[in-house]
Amino acid sequence: MMRAGAPKAAAAPPLVAPRFARSTVAFACMAMLVSYLPFSAVNGILGTIGSATGAHEAQLQWVSDAFALTLAGTVLSAGVLSDLYGRRRVAIVGLSLTVLGGMLGFAAGWLHGGPSILMLTAAEGVAGLGGGAVMSSTLGLIAAGAADISARNRAIAAWAAAVVGGLGSGPFLAGVVTAVASWNWLFVPICFIALAVLWFGVARAQESASPAGRRLDWPGQLTGAIAIAALIGGIIQGGASGWGSPIAVGALSLAAVALVGFIVVEQRSASPLLREELFESGGFTAASVAAMAVLFSLVGIVFVLSLFFAHQDVSNMGIAVRLGCLFGANAVASLAAAALQTALGPRIVLIAGLLITAAGMVALLSISDTSGLGGVALQLVVAGVGSGLVMATTSSVAVHSVSIELAGMAGAANNAIRQVGSALGTAALGVVLTTRLHEGVSFAGAVHSCIDAVVGLLVAAALAAAVLLFGHRFTLRGWRTVKKIA
Numbered sequence: 165m166m167r168a169g170a171p172k173a174a175a176a177p178p179l180v181a182p183r184f185a186r187s188t189v190a191f192a193c194m195a196m197l198v199s200y201l202p203f204s205a206v207n208g209i210l211g212t213i214g215s216a217t218g219a220h221e222a223q224l225q226w227v228s229d230a231f232a233l234t235l236a237g238t239v240l241s242a243g244v245l246s247d248l249y250g251r252r253r254v255a256i257v258g259l260s261l262t263v264l265g266g267m268l269g270f271a272a273g274w275l276h277g278g279p280s281i282l283m284l285t286a287a288e289g290v291a292g293l294g295g296g297a298v299m300s301s302t303l304g305l306i307a308a309g310a311a312d313i314s315a316r317n318r319a320i321a322a323w324a325a326a327v328v329g330g331l332g333s334g335p336f337l338a339g340v341v342t343a344v345a346s347w348n349w350l351f352v353p354i355c356f357i358a359l360a361v362l363w364f365g366v367a368r369a370q371e372s373a374s375p376a377g378r379r380l381d382w383p384g385q386l387t388g389a390i391a392i393a394a395l396i397g398g399i400i401q402g403g404a405s406g407w408g409s410p411i412a413v414g415a416l417s418l419a420a421v422a423l424v425g426f427i428v429v430e431q432r433s434a435s436p437l438l439r440e441e442l443f444e445s446g447g448f449t450a451a452s453v454a455a456m457a458v459l460f461s462l463v464g465i466v467f468v469l470s471l472f473f474a475h476q477d478v479s480n481m482g483i484a485v486r487l488g489c490l491f492g493a494n495a496v497a498s499l500a501a502a503a504l505q506t507a508l509g510p511r512i513v514l515i516a517g518l519l520i521t522a523a524g525m526v527a528l529l530s531i532s533d534t535s536g537l538g539g540v541a542l543q544l545v546v547a548g549v550g551s552g553l554v555m556a557t558t559s560s561v562a563v564h565s566v567s568i569e570l571a572g573m574a575g576a577a578n579n580a581i582r583q584v585g586s587a588l589g590t591a592a593l594g595v596v597l598t599t600r601l602h603e604g605v606s607f608a609g610a611v612h613s614c615i616d617a618v619v620g621l622l623v624a625a626a627l628a629a630a631v632l633l634f635g636h637r638f639t640l641r642g643w644r645t646v647k648k649i650a
Contacts, residue, residue: 187368188252189319192302193326194361195255199262199298200327201354202269202291203231204334206284207466208484211474212347219281221471222404225594228467229587230285231292233396236583237389238296240437243576244380246301251308252371254301259362261294266351266358273348287351296583300576307563307575308372317502317560324556325498331466332491339481384437387426392584394419396591403595438577439570447510447565448574450632454514455558455578456585457625458521458551461618464589465525465547466490468597468614475607476533486537489544490551497552505557510564511633514557515626520550522622525615533608558582593617 206213210224219227246254268287272280306319341350398415405412430436442448466487473483497517504513524547531540562578593614600610 185315185370187364188305188370189322191252191361191365191369192255192305192319193322195259195298195302195365196323196326197330197333198354198358198361199258199291199295200330201334201337201357202262202265202288202351203228203295204331205338205350205354206269206288206334207470208335208487209338209342209347209350209480210467210470211483212342212480213281213284214474216347217276217281217284221594221598222400223281223285224471225400225467225590227281227285227288228463228590229396229400230288231295232463232583232587232590233393234289234292235296235299236392236580236587237385238293239300239580239583240388240576241380241385242297242300243304243573244435244437245297246304247374248379250371250373251301251304252365252369254297255305255369256362256365258294258297258299258301259358259365261297262291262358263355263362265289265291265294266355269351270348270355273346299579299583303559303575303579304374305369305372308374313564314502314506317505320559320563321499321502321556324501324552324559325495328491328495328498328552328555331462332488332495335470335484335487336481339479339484342480379435381430381433381435381437383429384426384433387422387429388437391419391422391426392587394422396587399588399591399595403591403598437573439573442566442570442574442577445565446632446635447561448578450514450629451558451562451565451578452581453625453628453632454518454554455562455582456588457621458518458554458558459582459585460589460592461521461525461622462490462494462547462551462589463586464593465528465614465618467590468593468611471597472531472607472611476535482537486540486544489541490548493545493548494552494555497549498556501553501556502560504553505560510557510561513553514561514633515629517550517553517557518622518626518629521547521554522550522619522626524548524550525619525622528615529612531608531611533606535608555582 207228210228213219213227214221214224242254242258265287268290269284272283272287274280275283303320303323306323307316337353338347338350341347341353394415398412398419401409401415402412407413430438431440469487470483473486478486501513524543524545527543527546528540530543558578559575562574566574596614596617597610600613601607605613
């Protein structure tokens with residue numbers, strides 16, 4: 165029997181005409197894929213960029229984190245803007261920012277030394293703004309256009325696979341381009357692909373919006389963005405110049421103050437970015453914990469391994485092949501996640517995904533300075549399968565664990581939280597890597613320390629998710645008709 169006040173099982177009627185549904189989902193997936201290319205392509209050739217620009221590890225961390233940081237700071241507001249002004253419109257603006265970021269990245273290659281790395285960091289930041297706009301708006305397009313819960317799950321799984329496709333295809337693109345040209349030329353095809361997807365969206369995707377009761381929460385956006393930026397900056401600066409340095413202490417203190425301010429502002433806001441009711445759901449909280457942990461692990465380890473493989477003198481295409489084992493398995497698992505959720509239940513899939521990812525990371529502890537492709541391929545495949553299951557499942561669990569009225573906010577919040585994990589992964593593991601290297605540990609030994617940290621986080625996240633999902637009574641809206649979850 166349904167509890168009093170529980171959300172209704174029936175899905176909201178689709179807001180997108182059926183003849184546009186497939187092309188709208190296709191646009192949403194293609195936009196997500198291309199919006200991640202500036203980030204993933206650069207991450208795959210950090211060693212090459214460092215050699216060409218003379219950038220040290222902390223500067224390369226900022227290049228990687230600029231995208232994730234601005235994306236995390238944008239995704240919640242982009243969700244509100246999408247509801248107010250149209251999801252397709254915001255996605256197109258986001259793709260335009262991807263193009264602008266690509267143009268700045270291309271221009272950075274013509275500068276030398278410090279200015280080039282600063283402009284590349286700015287380019288990644290602009291592209292991250294676009295990524296945040298695309299992420300919130302395209303997930304909203306899918307939610308609005310789904311005819312039923314099964315269609316929505318399949319579309320979300322395809323969308324999650326597109327995210328991984330963007331993460332995995334970028335290094336291959338960079339490998340091909342850098343084989344014949346300077347690193348900055350990788351932004352040229354990215355700009356053309358983004359423009360092509362933009363045109364497709366204008367021509368074929370259907371617009372949708374849900375303006376009722378939504379308005380921008382500028383105080384919440386400002387305090388939230390400051391908290392995220394100050395936290396990431398403080399971690400990077402602490403690793404580079406010491407945790408007692410004035411800049412690191414000041415940044416971390418500012419992050420704490422801004423976080424408190426964000427909480428106070430959101431409690432008093434008439435239209436908050438995050439409502440307290442979200443975290444009353446065990447499913448939403450578990451999805452948030454899992455999303456943050458898996459993106460922390462995935463993006464952080466990719467950053468570390470990219471530098472490690474460059475240290476081994478592996479070619480850019482060789483690095484792409486190695487990382488492709490991780491992302492290829494991730495994409496396949498993301499596509500399979502919807503069927504597995506129906507067969508096994510979302511709770512089992514989510515927790516199993518976290519543990520499988522941890523197992524793959526444990527297997528990576530066999531890595532050494534002489535490890536070739538065969539020494540890392542299977543381990544990366546296992547980690548990719550686990551992380552793919554988690555990435556696809558967390559979005560669905562977050563959306564379906566709350567009432568229909570909160571579903572859009574839940575999806576945007578889950579995306580924002582996972583991107584905070586992404587930014588923290590690069591920052592924190594970058595600090596672990598550089599600290600261990602400065603202590604005289606071998607590069608492989610430093611990588612092992614990073615893996616140890618990731619495994620601990622994933623196991624802790626799996627335990628927390630198990631308690632939240634099995635230790636509390638909660639409902640997953642939509643799955644109630646498939647499997648009773650008490």
